[in-house]
Amino acid sequence: MRQHLFLNPFIWLSTLRARLCLMVTMVVLAGCVDNSDSPSVDLEHPAAATHEPAPDGALSQHHDAHSALTVYKSPTCGCCGKWVDHMSANGFNSAIEHPSDLSAIKDQWSLPKDMRSCHTAVSANGYVFEGHIPAKFVQQFLEAPPENAKGLIVPSMPVGSPGMEVGDKFMPYTVFLLLADGSTTVFARVNSVEDGQ
Helix, strand or coil, X not given: CCCCHHHCHHHHHHHHHHHHHHHHHHHHHHCXXXXXXXXXXXXXXXXXXXXXXXXXXXXXXXXXXXXXXXXXXXXXXXXXXXXXXXXXXXXXXXEEXXXXXXXXXXXXXXXXXXXXXXXXXXXXXXXXXXXXXCHHHHHHHHHCCCCCEEEEECCCCCCCXXXXXXXXXXXXXXXXXXXXXXXXXXXXXXXXXXXXC
16 A cells, blocks of 8 residues: 555655755756857867956966866856856966867776766866866875876865855765876865865
């Protein structure tokens, strides 16, 4: 015999928890929606739009492989655009591409499937930066790349990371170093907004 949902408190609480988690996720992901009319880019014929760096950026003296990034993202992702703005404010020059298959880009760079985020950036000298990594860590990495390193990763979309600001909310997160063999190790821990600035 089928029990009514409200007669069993465990089912009712589980359903309520699931709905609340879904609502929180939707609110956080709403920051990723951008209503721009940016066209998609075919992987075979990419076209890039350039985001100009801020004139007073911390890296404005560098307009070489240390400050040039190609950022692959969805044309509707607002948090990715905010991350690009963060990078530009810190002197990085980003070319934006909207591939029709973002997963193919991530596969091309052998990014671990369980550590992927909403955007992937590649430096002019071939290093990969996955997710909402603070500019200061990208800068540190590019100034002295560790031996056998491929790049950096911030998995998922931590609230309070660059581009994922939601009021004064903050969730501690880790910046991982991606090694050539596909393994990862801790590069930095970000325990406050200040740690990521």
